[in-house]
Amino acid sequence: MRQLHVRVPAAERSSVEAVLEDLEVDYVAPTDDDGVNFFAPVPTAAVSEVLDGLDDADVDSDTYTVVTKGEFAHTGRFSDLQEEYGDDTPTISRPELGATIRELRWPRRLYYAGTVLSVLAATCGLLLDQPALVVGAMVIAPQVSAALAAPAAAVDGDWDVFTGSVKQQVLGLGLAILVAAPFALLLRRTGVVPPAVEVTSIELVGVRLAPSLLSTIGATIAGVVGAYGYSTEQSVSLIGVMIAAAIVPAAGGVGLGLAWGQQTYAVGSLLLLAVNVLALNLGAFVTFVLLGYRPPWLFDEWSLGESVPDADRRRVYATILLLLGATVVTGALTVSQLSFDHRTNQVVQETMSAPPYADLETTGVSAGYGGLAAPAEPTLVTVTASGSPATPPDGLAADLEREIQRRTDRDVTVEVAYRSSQTVDASGQDGTAR
Numbered sequence: 474m475r476q477l478h479v480r481v482p483a484a485e486r487s488s489v490e491a492v493l494e495d496l497e498v499d500y501v502a503p504t505d506d507d508g509v510n511f512f513a514p515v516p517t518a519a520v521s522e523v524l525d526g527l528d529d530a531d532v533d534s535d536t537y538t539v540v541t542k543g544e545f546a547h548t549g550r551f552s553d554l555q556e557e558y559g560d561d562t563p564t565i566s567r568p569e570l571g572a573t574i575r576e577l578r579w580p581r582r583l584y585y586a587g588t589v590l591s592v593l594a595a596t597c598g599l600l601l602d603q604p605a606l607v608v609g610a611m612v613i614a615p616q617v618s619a620a621l622a623a624p625a626a627a628v629d630g631d632w633d634v635f636t637g638s639v640k641q642q643v644l645g646l647g648l649a650i651l652v653a654a655p656f657a658l659l660l661r662r663t664g665v666v667p668p669a670v671e672v673t674s675i676e677l678v679g680v681r682l683a684p685s686l687l688s689t690i691g692a693t694i695a696g697v698v699g700a701y702g703y704s705t706e707q708s709v710s711l712i713g714v715m716i717a718a719a720i721v722p723a724a725g726g727v728g729l730g731l732a733w734g735q736q737t738y739a740v741g742s743l744l745l746l747a748v749n750v751l752a753l754n755l756g757a758f759v760t761f762v763l764l765g766y767r768p769p770w771l772f773d774e775w776s777l778g779e780s781v782p783d784a785d786r787r788r789v790y791a792t793i794l795l796l797l798g799a800t801v802v803t804g805a806l807t808v809s810q811l812s813f814d815h816r817t818n819q820v821v822q823e824t825m826s827a828p829p830y831a832d833l834e835t836t837g838v839s840a841g842y843g844g845l846a847a848p849a850e851p852t853l854v855t856v857t858a859s860g861s862p863a864t865p866p867d868g869l870a871a872d873l874e875r876e877i878q879r880r881t882d883r884d885v886t887v888e889v890a891y892r893s894s895q896t897v898d899a900s901g902q903d904g905t906a907r
Contacts, residue, residue, distance in 0.1 A: 474555075475520050479511045479527070480537035491525040491872055494600055497557075498547035510867040514546035520566040531672070531785030540569055557572070564704045564764050567629060573703060574625045575634065575816060579615045580808025584641060587615035591717065592649040596657055597724040600666050602675050607722055614717035619645065621699050621716075628766040630780045632789045639792050642750060644725055650743075653728025659780035661732055666861040672729050673738055673841070674888075681726045682853070683741030683842040684807050685814060692719040692749035704764050713876040737850055741842030744810070747803045751796075813852075813881055817843075820876045823857055830869060835862040836892075843883045851886040859892040 481489055486502065486509045488671040493500050493513060500513035515523055518538060565573065579587065591614035598606030619641040626634035660666045672678050681688075695715045723746035730739025762768065770780035781789045817840050825835045837857035842848075854877060858865065874887040 474543040475515050475517055476541045476543040476715050477511070477513045477515050477520065477523060478537075478539040478541075479532075480508055481511070481532060482508045482695075485509075488530045488532050489527065492523065492530050492532070496523060496526060497550050497554060498523065499550050504543075511602055512546060512868040514543055514551055515595045516555050516558040517563040517565060519554065519568065524566055524568065538568075540566065550887055564766075565706060567766055570625055570704055570761075570766065571629050571631060571634075573706075574618075574622045577621055577703075578618045579640075581641075584615045584618070585645060587613060587777060588645045588649050589652050591615075592653050592724050592728070595655050595721045596728060599675065599677050599725055599729060600657070600660065600672070604677065607677060608714070608718075610721055610725075611717035614713070614719050614721045616642070617699065617713035617716045619714055620696070620720070621703055621757055622697070624700065624754050624761055625703070625766075627758055628761045628768045630775075632781050632785050632834075635867050636785070636788050636792045641795065646720070646746065646750065648723070649703065649724040650727045650731075651727045655728075656734035657728050672733050673735065677722070678726060678729065679740075679839050679855060681694045681742060681745060682738060682839060683810050683814075683844075684745045684868060686811055687736050688719075688745060689748055689752050689807065692752040692755035695719045696753035696758075697760045699753070700757040700760035701764070704761065705767070716753060719753055720746065723749060734848075735841075736848035737841045737852055740846075741850055744806055744842060747799065747809050749869075751800055752801060755800075763896050806844050806846065810842055812845075813843040813883065814840055815878055816880045817854055817885075820880050821873060824873055824876060825858065829866050833858045833865070833869075837890075840885075843881060843885065847883070849884075851884045853888065854885050855890060857890040857892075861893070864892050865889055865891040 483504065489509070489511055490500075490502070493511070496519065498513050498515060498519075500511050502511050504510070511524075524538070564570075576707050578584075591610045593609035595607055596611070598604070598608075598610060619638045623635055623638035623642065626632070626638060651703065657666075661668050673682065695718070699712045723742055726742035727739055727746060730736070730742055744875050754885075768775070768779045769775050778786070818838055819837050821835060824830060825833055835856065835858050837855075839855045841853045843852040852874070855872075855874060858869075870887045870889045873889070874885055877885050877887065879881075
């Protein structure tokens with residue numbers, strides 16, 4: 474619930490009373506020399522309707538309006554009002570959302586410092602193949618503030634916050650890559666991490682070689698959950714971890730690819746990072762709209778040009794064009810990568826289903842970036858399989874490599890991660906391996 478405090482001139486008292494009575498909101502209205510002070514307990518889901526009603530009645534609520542959290546209210550009609558709005562999603566009002574986003578934004582220096590620390594921790598976690606360290610990096614990452622501030626500001630028409638948040642995201646991620654690359658190179662050159670280590674063979678690295686349909690869906694869901702959580706005041710910490718999970722490890726992956734000189738991995742991780750950021754922002758924007766935060770420049774009588782102040786027009790338009798261009802480019806590259814993944818998976822399935830490999834079980838396929846504008850070096854495809862022989866049949870990697878290259882018209886290198894397994898029945902006799 475919320476405690477609503479509105480101060481208006483005495484001449485507007487009847488207008489405010491009419492709005493509150495129409496919505497059956499109980500209130501007290503003490504007067505002083507400056508006007509009338511209305512205090513009213515309101516269910517969270519009803520705050521927007523009350524404020525909209527005051528605006529429709531031409532009440533100057535911008536003069537002094539305070540909305541605070543309330544713990545308990547006992548009035549004649551408050552219980553009935555709670556039941557009336559009990560089935561509604563308890564979203565906070567538009568002014569509250571704007572205030573929440575502004576309050577949770579990190580100060581600039583702390584934001585960039587937190588970004589540096591989180592990407593360094595994530596890079597260490599990737600190299601050590603330690604999920605706990607990667608999760609810890611997500612906990613301290615500040616990306617949630619800028620990632621949700623941009624779509625929230627867009628639906629609110631607050632273009633200053635919108636452009637500032639987009640700029641903060643771009644600069645923050647650029648800084649993360651610029652820090653992760655020399656840090657990883659230092660670890661490699663000093664022997665802390667053996668230079669001969671193939672970083673793409675590390676499990677936590679191997680699952681972030683390039684964007685996939687599942688990774689894009691996951692990033693979009695992170696944006697959806699973030700927008701829903703902020704607009705309904707759910708756990709901010711858990712939301713921040715989920716959003717950082719789509720961003721920070723990918724930024725660390727770009728640095729690793731550059732440090733190890735693996736262009737395909739670096740490009741794939743960079744594309745993964747860009748796709749995740751855009752999907753996250755888009756998912757949050759759509760969720761805010763579906764929750765009832767209607768952008769005035771999209772649904773009301775205002776046009777986009779009318780909603781942007783003249784002094785900010787060039788900056789806002791440049792930011793929007795940048796986002797549209799990035800969306801088109803990353804969309805085209807991602808579609809080409811998804812096509813490459815699909816054809817690669819088809820080849821693996823068909824090859825592993827035919828003799829002499831039909832007795833093997835395929836447990837995983839991962840591929841680096843092999844879409845449009847891919848680097849000239851071969852794309853790594855790793856196939857994980859298991860079976861009863863101690864070693865995989867001769868020619869498996871060569872057959873897969875040859876067929877994938879034919880189907881995708883892309884130079885690839887296939888690695889087979891093979892695990893020998895065997896079952897024994899109750900009598901102690903060897904059974905079928907699986």
